[in-house]
Amino acid sequence: MGMKETVEHLASLEVDLINRIWGCVNEEEDAFEAISRQLVDKPDHADLQNFINHALTGVLLAVAYFRFRETMKPFLSPDEMGAAFAKMTEAKTRNVIDHWHERGEGQAE
Structure with missing residues (x-):
């Protein structure tokens, strides 16, 4: 399998995974709603x-x-995986926080 096919395959797996996660969320929507109502009724229930x-x-x-x-x-050895994942999650977290700060400065979406 060439690079193009590999990327296409991984992209289709990603879409499949996202769809499965949303499917699980949709199946449990009533449970999520019930939990949300409990949190609204009892906000101190930390x-x-x-x-x-x-x-x-x-x-x-x-x-x-x-x-x-x-x-x-x-691309990475098993020993390099943890550090690389930590760097990626830290960068993504910073991006999300920066986005929240931008929206908080009067940018409504």
């Missing part, structure tokens, strides 16, 4: 909110790391 945040963050990071590791196998 334990539940922290649990949800940690669970979602953990799942997303696990999926992202697996995808990153599979994508980078031809």
